[in-house]
Amino acid sequence: MEITLTHYLILAAVLFLIGMVGFVVRRNAIVMLMCVELMLCSTNIVFAAFSRLHGDGGGHVFVLMNFAVAAAEAAIGLALLVEIYRRRRTVNVDDLKALME
């Protein structure tokens, strides 16, 4: 079976949905962060697929940039979580509501 664009898009959609559902239903902040990474990854697949289809290198550029953004986001997010954990001894987002009025 030949692998077409559709397969890539379905894979991307599935990954995105997994990420989205995980982001919404889980309470562990680290897992939520991972779900965000998953969604970012799915967009990377779409970019790469279309880049290949059109023979346009622009998509690759976006993929690389996405990596950079994702890496930065993960670094900051995890650093924050480590600090939160040190102070609150939890990363459960339901317990983190100090900004509630």
Add this chain to the structure above:
Amino acid sequence: MHSDATEILLRWIVLVPLLGAATNGLLNRRLPRQVSGLLACAAVGLSFALSVVVFLRLTGMPAAERFVSDTLATWISFGNIRIDLAFSMDPLSAVMALIVTGVGFLIHVYSLGYMAHDDGFQRFFTYMNLFIFAMMTLVLGENLVMLFVGWEGVGLCSYLLISFWFSDEANAAAGKKAFVVNRIGDFGFLLGIFLIGATLLPLLGAEQNVLSFRTLQAHAGLLGPAATAICLLLFLGAAGKSAQIPLYIWLPDAMAGPTPVSALIHAATMVTAGVYMVARMNFLYVLSPTAMAVVAAVGVATALFASTIAVTQNDIKKVLAYSTVSQLGYMMLACGVGAFAAGIFHVMTHAFFKALLFLGSGSVIHAMSNEQDMRVMGGLKNKLPVTYWTFLIGTIAIAGVFPLAGFFSKDEILWKAFSSDGGGVLPWALGFFAAGLTAFYMARLVVLTFFDENRASPEVQSHIHESPATMTLPLVVLAILSVIGGWIGWPHFMGGANHFEQWLEPVFAVGHGAAAHGAHEVASAHGAAAAHGAHDTRMEWILAGASLLWGLVGLTLGWFVYLRRTSVADGFRTMGGGFVHRVLLNKYYVDEAYEATVIRPGYRLSRTVLWKGVDAGIIDGLLVNGSALVVAIIGSVLRIFQNGMVRYYAWAFTIGVTVFVLYLSFSG
């Protein structure tokens, strides 16, 4: 346009006093008194020297071309309006510049002595220099806007100096009164400038320095239809600054300031700004006989009105203040009958003798331990000889006795009031009567102050001393000027050449409709004036003789009544059951009338409508608190969504994105 090194001096004439003020103002008490005082005097002295240099340069030019200007920058430029930051000097502003810096310098020197023991020494000289700067901007400003800048500047300095001893509430109130009354006049002045702009701008094409006096003069004809309105509005400003009816009320109160201030600002220079402005705009005023008539009427009314009040005042400075108001009335009368040169002539001679009289009174007050009430003075003749003699010269000068300065200028004004088209017997008679009153109240002042026995307490008496040289020297110089200052305008009918009028001829020539562009040969002016004078010199001689006699009568009467026959003075006090005296002593109850008709209703209006209604109700209530309330309501709604639950935000975000994507997918 003459371009050489002279014109650049113009800016320094103005800026040197500003530098003096800045140095004094910024360093203030860190500056030793001697340095501060010398610096201030040097700044004004230098300004005077530079004025003389430029003046001499002007004298070297042909009469019609006497004009130098110095443009620093373009200040405002939009549409076809251009307003320059520029100074210029023509014969008229040269005269004013010399008076302001010359008399200003003498008064600065005098202040060294007078203010020597004052805590605010440096502050005083800061304000004084700042005043000279503002006044020179006013006088040398090349356009109406520059003039207005100076106009407001001198108003500010006047306010600062009137309430110089602000810890006394009466002084602060006097400063406030001066400022507010002047603002009323300035409002009219500003409207006048706007009206000029509104009338002229649509008629002019390319970008023009539209409010420059030269442009205005060249296009005066275009302003013709609006001339009356413009002139009356400008005159409202002049009435405020030059203390004319109905806005004169601030000047007598302005005597709350230190005496040198009264001499410089409230007698010799600033208060003549209104006269200067009317003279400067002469080309416009001559277009409107109505406005001229108003100026003349207000002038003569003020002259008479103020001199009657002066007769009864007991405060030595108040007498001089009302005298100033009255003399300013004469200057306005001169302008109103078209004799602008005579008006400016009186500005000059008045600057000499009134500065002298004020400084003399300052010397008296100084000697009397700050006592200003003439009823407890007397007998100072021998104790203050320099002050006495110079004061006497000033008195004779203001009374209009030949050959002192006051005679020439006052006589010329009265003659013009009698003989000009705009004048007549009535303005002459009123002015003439006021001149006699002037002599009378000045004689009264001298008698009460210098003659008879001293009526002060023994303690004050033991302190009486002649003032130091820094104070007496300016008195002597001003006394000399008060004697000889008038000779420059020796009239034609007495065989003189009236150099003063001749000098101003190019400025006022256009006003007299003689020539469109001031190309007026001195010779022809000379001839015309001589021819004019030839056929009625007899009348001039008669009127001049009458003025002289009348002045002498006034002086003698004042001397006689207050020294020899005090019973007559008592009789005057009880005349009509004391009614007349009471009315005059209370200055016709004008302040009280203003209080009842303007101030109290204004206060009530401010309190009930403007404060409680507009400010507290609309601005604070509706706008400030209202807008805050709206924001609070919106906030309380939005607060529901800001619950701090991360998963809630995640859901909202997801649903939002989903809805958005679906919308994009299905909206085609």
